[in-house]
Amino acid sequence: MKKKLVILIILFFFQGIFTNMHHPLMPYYVNSLALPQYMFGFYFAFMNLGIMIGGPFWGNLGDQGKKKLVVIIGYLIYGVNQALFGMGDVFGQWTLSGFRLLSGFGIAAATTIITSEIILLSDSNKQENKFSLN
DSSP states (O other): OHHHHHHHHHHHHHHHHHTTTTGGGHHHHHHHTTOOTHHHHHHHHHHHHHHHHHHHHHHHHHHTSOHHHHHHHHHHHHHHHHHHHHTTTTSOHHHHHHHHHHHHHHHHHHHHHHHHHHHHHOGGGTSOOTTOOO
8 A cells, every 4th residue: 555655656746747847948938939928828827727627527537437547548638738739830829728728637637536546545544633632
């Protein structure tokens, strides 16, 4: 049980790094596409909107079983849409927003399922609260 918990925490850690490495480069990317500066904010917001919409969807789907499959599908959706977003000179600025929305929707699968598994496996929810004020 502890080994699985450690693996999930490490996976979650690396997922956080890999899915956020590009953020410092986003202003440069938006400039290189000759887009208005405010599009950086839109792209960031669209990704977070996708995460907000996807979290409950993927959580419910994961509760029905096959959590590994849900996580893999989420990573695939994220990866494909980030690759499409990276080909920004081919698409318009609003199509790129759609790719960011779908990327957020996809990564919400992994974030939601892995977080729920970490919570379920942690010992903290099994231990008595030693710091109670009663």
